[in-house]
Amino acid sequence: MNDKILNFVLIFACGIAAVLIAQWIIYPKPIYVAELPDGSVYDGDMVNKQFGGQGELVWSDGSNYVGEFRKGLFHGKGKVIQGKNFEYEGDFFEGLMTGTGVMKYLNQSTYTGEVEEGVMNGKGVLELKDSIYDGYFKQNEFHGDGRLSYPTGMFYQGEFENGTLISGQFSDGQGTTYVGDFKDWNYQGREHYTTLLRVSLSVCFHLVH
Helix, strand or coil, X not given: CHHHHHHHHHHHHHHHHHHHHHHHHXXXXXXXXXXXXXXXXXEXXXXXXXXXXXXEEECCCCCEEEEEEECCEEEEEEEEEECCCEEEEEEEECCEEEEEEEXXXXXXXXXXXXXXXXXXXXXXXXXXXXXXXXXXXXXXXXXXXXXXXXXXXXXXXXXXXXXXXXXXXXXXXXXXXXXXXXXCCEEEEEEEEECHHHHHHHHHHHHHC
């Protein structure tokens, strides 16, 4: 008798599970569409009458955000596109671009790295039309250890502050190098300065003597 009851309970439980799975397949989690007073439209999940989960928000100018929401704010992984001017894909925290991500600008520059409240802050790589900076940033400016290099082989490397190199090394990619302090991108002092010409003359002098 006990075996019959147990079998019945198991069959009943399996039946309930099958019904629930079928309902989930036939009636998936509802997607809500809401038009806001400013003309923007939200299409996605809702939690406690707030944007929550996966969704898309499209503004009246055509800009849009696609990704995760929490308590009505961008939160988690997402992507925002503002026309052809700006694009960001990466982490969001309580409505702000914060974490790590990729920024693309209208001037064809691309930043990949750490972001804090919508600005380049921390370690990252900025690819410009004619150069690449790999290093640390503070409030969108080169700040900390980094390297600014050009296709010609020229580079600045060392300690940057508020967007300019203050101490480190410069090379023109043709044999001229300088190591020392800088001010407004200009050499300060003569701590160590060499050129290919000087090196060649030195070698010739030693060969002759």
